[in-house]
Amino acid sequence: MEFDPRIMMFVIFGIGLMLAVTLERWLAKMWMSLPILYVGAGFLLASLPLGLPFFNPAWDGFDALTLEYVTEFIVIASLAAAGIAIDRPVSWRNWRQIWPLLVVAMPLTIAAVAFLGWWAIGLAPASAILLGAALAPTDPVLARSVQVGPPGEGKRHDVRFSLTVEAGINDGLAFPFTHLAIAALGMSALGSWTLEWAAFDLVYRIVAGVAAGWGIGRLGAWYVFEREADAPIEEVEDSTPKYSTREGLVVLGTLLLAYGSAELIHGYGFLAVFVAAVTARQRENASRYHKISHHFIDQIEQIVLVAVLLGFGAMLASGVLNALTWPAALVGLALVFVIRPLAGMLSETWSPLPLAGTAAIAFLGVRGMGSIYYLAYGQNHGDFEGLPLLWATASFAILVSILVHGVLAGPLIAYVEGRGGHIHTGQKEEMPHLAPRPAKSADAEIEPAPQTD
Numbered sequence: 088m089e090f091d092p093r094i095m096m097f098v099i100f101g102i103g104l105m106l107a108v109t110l111e112r113w114l115a116k117m118w119m120s121l122p123i124l125y126v127g128a129g130f131l132l133a134s135l136p137l138g139l140p141f142f143n144p145a146w147d148g149f150d151a152l153t154l155e156y157v158t159e160f161i162v163i164a165s166l167a168a169a170g171i172a173i174d175r176p177v178s179w180r181n182w183r184q185i186w187p188l189l190v191v192a193m194p195l196t197i198a199a200v201a202f203l204g205w206w207a208i209g210l211a212p213a214s215a216i217l218l219g220a221a222l223a224p225t226d227p228v229l230a231r232s233v234q235v236g237p238p239g240e241g242k243r244h245d246v247r248f249s250l251t252v253e254a255g256i257n258d259g260l261a262f263p264f265t266h267l268a269i270a271a272l273g274m275s276a277l278g279s280w281t282l283e284w285a286a287f288d289l290v291y292r293i294v295a296g297v298a299a300g301w302g303i304g305r306l307g308a309w310y311v312f313e314r315e316a317d318a319p320i321e322e323v324e325d326s327t328p329k330y331s332t333r334e335g336l337v338v339l340g341t342l343l344l345a346y347g348s349a350e351l352i353h354g355y356g357f358l359a360v361f362v363a364a365v366t367a368r369q370r371e372n373a374s375r376y377h378k379i380s381h382h383f384i385d386q387i388e389q390i391v392l393v394a395v396l397l398g399f400g401a402m403l404a405s406g407v408l409n410a411l412t413w414p415a416a417l418v419g420l421a422l423v424f425v426i427r428p429l430a431g432m433l434s435e436t437w438s439p440l441p442l443a444g445t446a447a448i449a450f451l452g453v454r455g456m457g458s459i460y461y462l463a464y465g466q467n468h469g470d471f472e473g474l475p476l477l478w479a480t481a482s483f484a485i486l487v488s489i490l491v492h493g494v495l496a497g498p499l500i501a502y503v504e505g506r507g508g509h510i511h512t513g514q515k516e517e518m519p520h521l522a523p524r525p526a527k528s529a530d531a532e533i534e535p536a537p538q539t540d
Contacts, residue, residue: 090137090138092137092138092139092140095137095138095139096139099132099397100393100394100397103125103128103393103394103397104390104393107121107125107389107392107393108389110124115232115497118494118495118497118498119493119494119497120229120232120489120492120493120494120496120497121396122229122396122455122489122493123489123490123493123494125393125396125397125400126396126397126399126400126403126486126489127400128397128400129396129397129398129399129400129401129402129403129404130400130401130403130404131400131404132397132400132401133400133401133404133405134404139401141405142398142401142402142405143402143405143406143407143478144402144407144462144463144466144478145407145410145474145475145477145478145479146475148466148467151463151466151467152463152467154459154460154463155460155463155464155467157391157394157395157398158395158456158457158459158460158463159460160391161228161388161391161392161395161456162227162228162258162357162456162457162460163342163343163346163356163357163360164384164387164388164391165226165227165228165231165388165456166227166255166258166357166360166361166364167338167339167342167360167361167364167384168227168364168381168384168385168388169227169234169235169251169252169254169255169361169364170255170360170361170362170363170364170365170367170368171238171338171364171367171368171377171380171381171384172234172235172236172237172238172251172368172381173235173248173251173252173255173364173365173368174235174238174368175248176369177365177369182252183439184245184249184435184438184439184440184448185249185252185253185256187434187435187436187437187438188249188253188257188431188434188435188448189253189256189257189260190434191430191433191434192427192430192431192433192434192435192449193223193224193257193260193261193430195426195430195433195434196219196222196223196422196426196427196430196452197216197219197220197223197261197264198219199219199426199430200215200218200219200222200223200418200422200426201215201216201218201219201220202215203418203421204218204219204418204480207414207415207417207418208412208414208415208418208476208480209414209473210472210473210476210477211471211472211473212271213268213269213271213272213273213274213469213471213472214268214471214472214473214477216264216267216268216271217265217268217269217461217462217465217469217471217477218462218477218480218481219264220261220262220264220265220267220268220461220465221261221265221458221459221461221462221465221481222422222454222458222481222484223257223261223264224254224257224258224260224261224457224458224461225250225253225254225257225258225452225453225454225457226254226258226453226454226455226456226457226458227251227254227255227258227457228388228392228395228455228456228457229453229454229455229456229488229489229492230250230251230254230451230453230455230492232496232497232500233246233247233250233451233453233492233496233500234247234250234251234254235247235248235251237378237381237382237385238368238377238378238381244500244503244504245440245444246440246444246447246448246500246503246504247500249440249448250448250451253448254453255361255365256358256361258357258358258361258457259293259296259355259356259357259358259359259361260293260355260358261457261461262288262292262355262357262358262461263284263288263289263292263293265461265464265465266284266288266292267284267288268465268469268471269465269468269469270283270284270288272469272470272471287353291353291354292353292354292355293354293355293358294354295349295352295353295354295355296349296354296355296356296357296358296359296362297354297358297359297362298354299345299348299349299352299354299359299362299363300345300349300358300359300360300361300362300363300366301362301363301366302348303341303344303345303348303359303363304341304345304362304363304364304365304366304367305366305367305370306341307337307338307341307344307345307363307367308366308367308369308370309370310337310341311337311338311367311370311376312370312374312376335379335380335382335383335384337380338367338380338383338384339383339384339387341363341367342360342363342364342384345359345360345362345363346359346360395456399459399482399485402482403482403486407478407479407482408479408482408483409475409479410475410476410478410479411476411479411480411483412476412479415476415479415480415483416480416483418480418484419480419483419484419487420487422454422484423452423454423484423487423488423491423492424491427449427450427452428446428449428450428452429449430449431445431448431449431450431452432445432446432449434449435448435449441506443502443503443506444503447499447500447503450495450499451492451496451499451500452488453488453492453496454484454485454488455485455488455489458481458484458485459481459485462477462478462481
């Protein structure tokens with residue numbers, strides 16, 4: 088009896104979706120993560136004689152293009168969900184433990200991985216920079232278990248807040264260094280091209296992305312809370328929000344508009360999506376609308392995540408690790424166990440968090456779909472040498488992160504949260520009550536959210 092591979096993919100994906108929510112809850116009690124199980128399932132299914140398609144971006148440009156588009160969308164959804172979940176008002180003081188992670192830990196990680204890629208693995212300089220740029224950002228997709236919870240619910244510890252915001256911002260900040268790798272192709276020395284890169288890719292595109300995100304976020308918040316304020320969100324008898332598609336479509340449209348608008352003016356779309364989500368969240372902070380929006384985006388993210396995890400397992404079974412060498416494997420291990428922890432600890436030297444909190448932030452730098460996206464993007468926009476070795480190194484590092492962080496993240500976060508130690512008071516915070524949205528909110532005074540997220 089022969090199986091149609093296309094139909095088998097429908098069956099596998101359908102089962103994966105049906106079991107995802109139940110398995111995620113069950114695995115959480117065992118200090119396990121859904122990515123471990125689904126990547127393993129994808130690997131096993133692709134290894135069986137079911138005729139499933141071969142998937143290896145190192146050898147097939149179409150596979151790399153497919154990966155770029157799929158991971159692009161899931162990163163957008165993850166950034167949106169992360170941004171909407173942020174309750175803490177944006178200010179230098181409230182976010183002061185975040186900035187060092189972006190301006191110290193991330194550049195150090197890029198430099199260390201790029202150096203090892205050149206020195207230990209033998210990659211060309213441009214390829215080594217691409218590897219550093221791809222593996223530097225922490226991942227908002229696979230880091231769901233260590234991020235803040237939905238608006239108005241628990242899981243608001245400062246460690247979760249730091250990991251959420253870091254993953255939300257540095258996924259956009261990896262782009263300048265990806266463009267640096269592309270610009271470095273064929274170059275043998277520094278020159279005017281580096282100044283052009285610094286002015287355009289490093290400065291202008293970041294500013295344009297932030298500006299587009301802020302503007303679209305403000306526009307989206309106005310549309311929801313002013314234009315649509317006469318259509319209040321319905322509630323059921325127990326005062327919980329009644330979920331519908333209307334609110335979700337508005338927030339998804341706003342975030343896709345932010346991404347597209349930023350890209351049209353050559354800004355960074357990932358940065359714009361997160362900034363737009365955070366900006367919109369600051370308006371009517373206690374509104375139930377944000378909870379409903381987060382619920383909608385989270386559902387979309389989980390649907391695509393199941394497909395991507397199974398696909399990553401299938402990619403491993405298709406031989407993407409065949410080009411892995413011992414030096415490359417050591418670089419992947421060094422990233423997870425040495426480079427990121429040391430860079431994180433160094434960046435948080437003056438953090439007001441207790442030592443256990445800074446150690447957790449430094450260690451829980453999850454790698455995942457963002458790294459796959461940047462590597463696929465680089466492959467599709469430049470002729471890089473050593474692509475099989477690049478994919479093998481990155482895939483191995485992601486696999487190690489999925490296994491190590493998937494097992495240790497739960498106990499580590501539980502330990503840190505059990506010790507308390509918030510930045511401001513060290514006391515248990517009280518979250519704002521999610522009150523129903525008023526019929527008209529143009530003149531409503533917005534209460535500041537608590538400073539411990």
